[in-house]
Amino acid sequence: MDFLDELMENHEQKKKQIIKPASGTSVASDRAAKQTTSTLICETHIELYQGICTKCGHILSQKEMSQYRQFALLNHQTVQVHRAVGQSQVEEKKKHIMRDRKLVLVLDLDNTLIHTRDVQKQDLKIKSKDNGYIALIDQYKCIYEIKQPFGGFHVKLRPFLAEFLKIIHDQQKFDIFYYTAGTRAYGQLIIDVFKMEISRAYGQEMTRKMEQLLTHKKLISRCDQSRFQNKNQGEMTVEELQQQLHEEIEQQAQGIGGDSTLNIKHFIKSLSSLAGGDESIFIIIDDRSDVWTEVVQDPHSNQKFKRVSQNLLLIPGYFYWETSQNRLKSYFKVIQQTSVQFDFDLSLLLHLKFIEKVHDQFYEQIDNGLEATVKTIIRQLRKNLFDKKITALFEILYNDSTMSKSKILQQYEGDLCNQFGLNIGEYMNGDREQTYLYIVDDFVKSQSKQSKIDSINSSDYDDLSISIVSIYWLYLSCHYYYQLPIKPFIKLKQSSEVSEQRRIFDLISLSLECIDEGMFNDYKKRYKEYQEHKEQQIQLKKRTLEERKENNDLQDDAIIKDKDDVIEEIKQDILNNNNDEIGKSGNIVDQNEI
Numbered sequence: 036m037d038f039l040d041e042l043m044e045n046h047e048q049k050k051k052q053i054i055k056p057a058s059g060t061s062v063a064s065d066r067a068a069k070q071t072t073s074t075l076i077c078e079t080h081i082e083l084y085q086g087i088c089t090k091c092g093h094i095l096s097q098k099e100m101s102q103y104r105q106f107a108l109l110n111h112q113t114v115q116v117h118r119a120v121g122q123s124q125v126e127e128k129k130k131h132i133m134r135d136r137k138l139v140l141v142l143d144l145d146n147t148l149i150h151t152r153d154v155q156k157q158d159l160k161i162k163s164k165d166n167g168y169i170a171l172i173d174q175y176k177c178i179y180e181i182k183q184p185f186g187g188f189h190v191k192l193r194p195f196l197a198e199f200l201k202i203i204h205d206q207q208k209f210d211i212f213y214y215t216a217g218t219r220a221y222g223q224l225i226i227d228v229f230k231m232e233i234s235r236a237y238g239q240e241m242t243r244k245m246e247q248l249l250t251h252k253k254l255i256s257r258c259d260q261s262r263f264q265n266k267n268q269g270e271m272t273v274e275e276l277q278q279q280l281h282e283e284i285e286q287q288a289q290g291i292g293g294d295s296t297l298n299i300k301h302f303i304k305s306l307s308s309l310a311g312g313d314e315s316i317f318i319i320i321d322d323r324s325d326v327w328t329e330v331v332q333d334p335h336s337n338q339k340f341k342r343v344s345q346n347l348l349l350i351p352g353y354f355y356w357e358t359s360q361n362r363l364k365s366y367f368k369v370i371q372q373t374s375v376q377f378d379f380d381l382s383l384l385l386h387l388k389f390i391e392k393v394h395d396q397f398y399e400q401i402d403n404g405l406e407a408t409v410k411t412i413i414r415q416l417r418k419n420l421f422d423k424k425i426t427a428l429f430e431i432l433y434n435d436s437t438m439s440k441s442k443i444l445q446q447y448e449g450d451l452c453n454q455f456g457l458n459i460g461e462y463m464n465g466d467r468e469q470t471y472l473y474i475v476d477d478f479v480k481s482q483s484k485q486s487k488i489d490s491i492n493s494s495d496y497d498d499l500s501i502s503i504v505s506i507y508w509l510y511l512s513c514h515y516y517y518q519l520p521i522k523p524f525i526k527l528k529q530s531s532e533v534s535e536q537r538r539i540f541d542l543i544s545l546s547l548e549c550i551d552e553g554m555f556n557d558y559k560k561r562y563k564e565y566q567e568h569k570e571q572q573i574q575l576k577k578r579t580l581e582e583r584k585e586n587n588d589l590q591d592d593a594i595i596k597d598k599d600d601v602i603e604e605i606k607q608d609i610l611n612n613n614n615d616e617i618g619k620s621g622n623i624v625d626q627n628e629i
C-alpha cells in the first residue's frame with residue numbers, strides 16, 4: 036500500500052468511528068456514549084469534512100474554518116486539513132516522492148490531453164439510457180461519446196495519449212495529477228475515458244497495472260478548492276464561483292462539457308493548493324499560461340508582481356473541432372490545423388522527451404548534493420534547446436541587411452530565439468566553428484529575396500557552413516521543444532500549388548524520420564490502417580449505391596421515389612464521413628485526400 040492509500044485509509048477509518056453507533060442498546064450506555072463524545076472534543080481539530088471535524092464531530096465556525104484548506108497533493112480533495120498539519124504532511128509526502136526519484140506532473144485536461152464538444156440529444160450515437168455511459172465511437176481517431184441527461188459530449192483524445200500515459204507508467208519518473216477548470220463530475224468521466232482507452236490499447240491487465248494513474252483520486256477540479264482567485268474581484272468562495280458559473284451555463288444552455296469550462300473568466304489554477312508552498316518538484320503541462328500565475332518579489336525594489344508560473348510548460352492547444360477559443364498565433368494555427376487534418380499531433384510525445392530531461396537533470400543535481408528546483412531546470416533547458424554552434428541570420432526574412440540584434444529581438448522570431456536559446460547573428464562573421472542558417476520564408480515570393488538566396492547559393496565561402504532554411508524549422512522546433520534536424524527544411528517550398536497543410540505534414544514526416552524511427556513507424560502504421568478503413572467504407576457505399584440503382588430500375592415508380600431517398604441518404608453519409616475526416620474544423624480539406 037502506498038503512502039497516499041494509507042492516508043486515505045486512516046481517514047476512512049476515522050470517519051467510520053464517528054458514524055459507528057455506541058456499543059450496547061440500553062439508554063444508559065447511550066447516555067454514557069454521548070457523555071464520552073462530548074468530553075472528547077479535540078484540542079485541535081485536524082481534518083474537516085464539510086466544516087465538521089472528522090474525529091469529534093464538532094461543527095466549526097466560519098472564522099475557525101479559515102485555518103483549514105485542501106491539500107491536493109495528499110489526495111485530500113474533499114477533506115480540509117489544518118494548515119500546520121497539512122503542511123507537515125505535504126513535506127513528508129514530498130520526501131516520499133523524492134525517495135522514489137519522481138517529480139510531480141500536473142496535466143491539464145481540456146485542449147491539452149483532450150478536446151471536448153457538447154452534442155445535442157438527437158446527435159448521440161449511444162443507445163443506452165444510462166447517464167454517464169461512455170462508448171468508443173471512432174476507434175481510429177479515438178473519439179468517445181459520453182451520455183448526459185440532456186445530450187452528451189464527444190471527447191477526442193489527443194494523438195498518442197495512451198502511449199504517453201503508458202510511458203509515464205513504465206518509466207516511474209512522474210507522479211501525475213489531472214487538473215481541470217471543469218467540474219469534478221466532468222473530470223471523473225474523462226478519467227474513465229482514459230481508462231477505457233488504455234484498456235483498448237493495451238488490454239485489461241495493463242489497465243489494472245496502471246490503476247494508480249487512472250483513479251479519480253488523481254483529479255483536481257474547480258470543485259475541490261475552497262477559495263478561488265479572480266483577477267477582477269480578488270478572492271471568491273466556491274459558492275460565489277458556482278453562482279457565476281451557473282449564470283454562464285444558463286446563458287449558454289450548455290452542459291458540463293469542456294468548452295463551457297473555458298468560459299470561466301479569470302479563473303486561476305493554484306499550484307500552491309497542490310504544492311502546499313513548495314513548488315520545487317512540480318511540472319505543469321497546460322495549453323494556457325494565463326491560468327497559472329505566481330507572485331514573486333523583485334529583490335531590488337521589494338515590489339511584488341505576478342507572472343506566469345515558471346513551472347509551466349506551455350503546450351500548443353489541441354482543438355480538434357472548430358471553436359472560437361482557438362487562440363493560437365497564425366503560423367502555429369497552420370501547424371495546429373495540420374495536426375488536426377492528419378490527426379498528426381506529436382506534442383505529447385515530444386513534451387514527454389523534454390520533461391524526461393527535466394527529471395534526469397533534477398536528480399543529477401540532487402545526486403551531486405545540490406539544491407534542485409524544476410523551474411530553474413526548465414528555464415535552463417529551454418535556453419539550451421538549440422545547439423550553441425548554430426547562428427541564425429534574419430536579413431533575408433526581414434529583407435533588411437542592417438537590422439540590429441535588439442531590433443530582431445523585438446520580432447516574434449527573435450523572441451522565440453531568445454526563449455529557446457538560438458544565437459542571433461546580425462551578419463556572418465566568418466567563424467568556422469559556427470553553422471550559419473539564413474532563416475527565410477518557406478515559400479519565397481519576393482524577387483529581391485530570391486536573388487539574395489541565389490547569390491548566397493552561388494558564392495564560395497571556403498569551408499564555412501552555411502544553409503538556407505525554412506522558417507518552419509524554427510517554428511516547429513519551438514512548438515515541439517525539440518531541435519529538429521535541418522535537412523528536411525533546406526529544400527524550400529517551390530510553388531503555391533502545394534497546400535500549406537500538406538507541406539507541413541511532409542516536413543514533420545521527414546523530420547520525424549530523422550528523430551525516432553520507432554515512434555514514427557507506429558504512427559505511420561495507424562495512419563495507413565485508418566486510410567484503408569476509410570477507403571473500404573467509401574467503396575462499400577459506392578457498391579451498395581450502384582446495386583440498388585440496378586435493382587430499382589426494374590421496379591415501379593413508388594419504389595423509385597424511395598430509391599432517390601436512399602441515394603440521397605448515402606450521399607449524405609459519404610459527405611458526413613468526409614466531414615468527420617477533418618474533424619469538422621472546416622475549410623482545410625485537402626482535395627487529394629478525398
Ligand SMILES: [Mg+2]
Binds near residue numbers: 143145322
Ligand atoms: Mg486547457
Ligand SMILES: [Zn+2]
Binds near residue numbers: 076077081088089091
Ligand atoms: Zn475535533
